[in-house]
Amino acid sequence: MPFPRSPVRPRAVPFARDLAAHGDRVALHTPAGEVTYRALAERVAATAVRLGPVRRLVLLAGANRAGALVTHLAALSAGHPVLLVPGDSDHAVASLTAAYAPDVVARPDADGAWTLDERHPGTAHTLHPDLALLLSTSGSTGAPKLVRLSHENVQANAESIAAYLGITHTDRAATTLPMHYCYGLSVIHSHLLRGAGLLLTERSVADDAFWTEFRAARATSLAGVPYTFDLLDRIGFDRMELPHLRRVTQAGGRLAPERVARYAELGHRSGWDLFAMYGQTEATARMAYLPPHLAATRPEAVGIPIPGGSFRLDPLRDDGSGVGDAGEVGDADHGPDVGELVYSGPNVMLGYAESPADLSLGRTITELHTGDLARRASDGLYEIVGRRSRFAKIRGLRIDPQRVEAALERHGVRAYCTGDGDELAITATGTTADEPRLRRLAAESCGIPPRAVRLRALPETELPRLSTGKPDYAAVRHLTRPTTPASRTATESATALAHPADRGRTRGDVRPTDDLRALYAEILDRTDVTEDSTFVGLGGDSLGYVEMSLRLEQALGTLPPDWHTRPIRDLRPPTPSTSASAEQQRAPSPGRTRRTLETGIALRAIGIVLVVGSHIQLFTLQGAAHILIGVAGHNFARFHLTDAEHRRRVRHLWRSIARIAVPSAAWITGAVVVTGLYDPANALLLNSLVDQGPERHEWHYWFIEALLYFLIALAVLMAFPLLDRVERRRTFGVPLALLAIGLLGRYDLPDLAPARFHLGPTVVFWLFALGWAAARASTAWQRGLLTATLLLATPGLFPPDQHLRTALVITGMTLLIWVPTLPSLGPLNRLAGLLAGSSLYIYLTHFQVYPYLQHDFPVLALLASLAVGIGYAAVATRGMRAVRWL
Structure with a gap:
């Protein structure tokens, strides 16, 4: 047949x-x-x-x-x-x-x-x-x-x-x-x-x-x-x-x-x-x-x-463009045996297509210029030594340095730009005082943070050029690399602080606080950092707090609990003294101090993994989202209720609300349009108010809605100068009073609870107030009062058969009340920092990720959900920085 x-x-x-x-x-x-x-x-x-x-x-x-x-x-x-x-x-x-x-x-x-x-x-x-x-x-x-x-x-x-x-x-x-x-x-x-x-x-x-x-x-x-x-x-x-x-x-x-x-x-x-x-x-x-x-x-x-194929090497032009991602030196350092690798063989494509009209084309190329710089060794094997293309991969983005040069030229600045590792290296005409402005202009032209730009301003006659008069990009990389203590990047400065043995060899007369100022400038993207600046005073909030706290701990060894409100001058690392006692000299140096992790950061990192994993049904450990409501209240007290003057306080709070609402509404709007699973009320973050019913998917974003309702209501209240003054005088009494009001909603005495009782904003506000009060509690009796309230009010919040959920909430909130830090390790801190810093965005995006994988690949569904959220966090942060009012 x-x-x-x-x-x-x-x-x-x-x-x-x-x-x-x-x-x-x-x-x-x-x-x-x-x-x-x-x-x-x-x-x-x-x-x-x-x-x-x-x-x-x-x-x-x-x-x-x-x-x-x-x-x-x-x-x-x-x-x-x-x-x-x-x-x-x-x-x-x-x-x-x-x-x-x-x-x-x-x-x-x-x-x-x-x-x-x-x-x-x-x-x-x-x-x-x-x-x-x-x-x-x-x-x-x-x-x-x-x-x-x-x-x-x-x-x-x-x-x-x-x-x-x-x-x-x-x-x-x-x-x-x-x-x-x-x-x-x-x-x-x-x-x-x-x-x-x-x-x-x-x-x-x-x-x-x-x-x-x-x-x-x-x-x-x-x-x-x-x-x-x-x-x-x-x-x-x-x-x-x-x-x-x-x-x-x-x-x-x-x-x-x-x-x-x-x-x-x-x-x-x-x-x-x-x-x-x-x-x-x-x-x-x-x-x-x-x-x-x-x-x-x-x-x-x-x-x-491969069989049937062949290579040849095209000689390099003397234009300085021969080294890219892999390059550390200029073209001359490669020697005459290096050229662009060109491949010929029956597997070379017909050409590119950029529109349907190109589908009618036949062969448009006969050999492939790979863009890679290579040499043929004496044994006949080929080695790749760099990239010819000047395109650079910076923070995951493909950047064209020529477009950055053109953008600066439009501002009257001559510049030579090239990639160097994960940073953009630029020499430009100007003075040292111009460097912050030029760095920001360059960053904005290609959508990367200013801290990913290394820029050195030079007189026109000192811009690096080859003998032909063309730009010398190898020299640009060399000139912009930090070689002295005064010009080191914030990352390198923090590393030096973490290893005191290196300080005497490299720091010269540079003060420790200069390094911390550079670190604050990098993380917060500010150019006005002084020794009197504080994290919250510079506009820092929970979105940047995680990264800053971990980097500071790496630099200093230990952090005081109120570091975010202390001036930089008070965070000066200890300096070894020749008169120190033998006992002091035997004490661990800051770089070797046992690592700890703030409980709030740990709860955010573990909590988001538990939320996503439980939704995937990889395991069943519910309740973490309610803990995160409490952590949000804790962070509200720490980052928004600062000593700043009234108007600045309120302005900072509204800016933070926008930084949550804008990326949330953007993503949810996309989910409404693409999936058809959600009502438009979700995109407007109004589902909790219009009470769409008990359908599970309509309530996916209850957490974000509740958080925004709380912050907006508090921003309105704090706009009244009288209430602002009361909060400053009664730092524990105000959240305690709000906790009492929140308990009325917890038991739904006003009859405002939605169909999904435990997800209603009025029902869970007491947890937010409890976290706020925990941040303000300064005595054992205050913490004991909060713990007793937690033990009495949590049972009955969830359906009767969810005892583990109740226990998890009590455990997490008890840690937040009583334990400021947890023992940890450096790698664990970095992982926790990444997850905690992206936790809001992971929560926001994971509903559109895991359903495609949860049944066949639940572990992969978890990892993919975390990865997408981390990626969206990076995109959202970059986008919000581009909009100056955010």
Whole structure:
């Protein structure tokens, strides 16, 4: 019986068309069972028929699932160009659908089955006959610029990779990387070419279940990017028994040479080979590999060209632009053997596409200028030494230094700008007094914080230039790097303070408070810091408090509880004295003092993890959000009820309200529009007032609504000078009175509680007031009174069967009342600081993240929710700094 075949076209990808030739070998290992090549070919042929006889542009939401793979292979086998996008990114799907108007959109339905949404009866495009695949370049998923790959590109690269890896039909590879990523796709293509098996999985290598699947499938190949190897280190990969593993491949970025060597030695002991590889999407996937027998001795090299490919080195121009991300020195330091790496081979793309009109183009390039600076060593191996492109990656953003130069020129300033690590280095015309203004102008022109800009002002005649008269960017990096105590960055200053043994060698006559002033200026983005400044006086609030407290503790060793209200001059670190007693000299130095963590920060960090984890149902430990209400009251007292004059107090409070409300409303509005799960009242943060009913999703943002209601009401009250004066005189009595009023709402005596009783603002206000009072309590009897109130009022707040929830709230609030700090460790402090500082944004965003992962990958759902919230915190903070009134 003949095997079903897709319609044969002159230009199709051969391995996708010839799947049936591998017969009854197992092609796919899936959660639903095994799929043979014969069965896979039948499904591919049937899907090809559904795509129709006319060549059409197919947008495919990629995923490591059988449905997505079948659709991909059907299109390749029948000659339909595939636009492959991340299936887990609705934004990418929507933006590329809008940009390219695909004829067919293939994505999963609610049941997980891939559906074909036909947008046009035939095709709306003129498609070049060679066009087979469209991929986003690295880091640009969702952007309209795409790489155009031909059928020959896809086939040739799969053949080349299969050849140098030695893939046979007995191999089985796990899909550890996304299908839409060229490296992950190359794993699929090269194994299908040889009739090998694929373990289709969407699990992380950090999951125990992944390794259960890996062993059950007798998998032989594992692919990873540098982050994958970070995970492997954490889970003890070097101790795993994997008897069928033959090869481990690495690409997707530079892996440190020492790690390449270590994994090569591990593979040698364990019976598998390590292939470190180098590639770009523009070359379909791969351009070079390091033969495994050289990995231990030449780990710094990218190796030799893949079969069928070749390299050449283009000489550098004398324009100073040859060094980028990896560069530490100027072009002259590279020597004459360094040039731009240029690749040729059958896998070089046709060219780029930036609009649907470009889909009709044929080949526009014949070789690939990689943008990497390289040398060819005497043993024939190529080594990457830098980047030719002047684009810099600063704080996760791709910055064009030329645009920064142009922005400063518009202000009449000549400047030379380049990237240096995670900072922007600039020399500009001006005087030392101009530097703060120029730094801010440069930062605003590209959307990064001023502390990420190193700027040195010089006379016009002293700007660094090459002998040709062109800018000397290597000199710019050198001139802006801190070399004296007076010019060190705040980070370096804090480090010096943390190690007193270094102070005598480097500090000279610079006072310790100068370093602290620099640190305050960095964190708070202020240029008016003096020795008399305080954290709260400079506008610091709970959003910046976490980072500042951890950095200060690193610098000083210990912090007084009221450091945020003390002038900088009073935070001067202890200076070793030659007359100190032997007992004093034996005391731990500030850099070695045992670390502690403020209880409020710890509660914010642990609380947000408990909130997200409980919503995912990874575990059930509810009540953390109510603790965070108490922490918010505690922070309100500390950061807003300061000694500042009345108007400044109120203005600071309204600014903080805006910094919560604006990013919250923006995100929730997006959720209302995109998901359709929420009422517009949610976007306006009014759900608690209009009481939408008991539906769970309508109450997702009760915490943010309650917090804003409390702050707005208090801002209005504090606007009255009389009430402001009363609070200053009765610092404990005022929150105690509000606690008593809050208890009326706790028991709903005014009959204002909503359908979801324990989420109503009037019901939970007493916790906010309790946290406020805890911050003002100064005696044991005051704390005892608050504790007794907590023990009496918390039971009954939640449904009768939620005793653990009640206990958790009592425990957390008791710690807040009685324990100012907890013992900790440096790394734990940094992790807690990151989570606590982003806790509001994690809470805000996690409802739109975890539902996609919670059932199959609950741990990944938790990590993704935390990561998205941290990312949104960075974006929101940058955006709010750009708006000066925030």
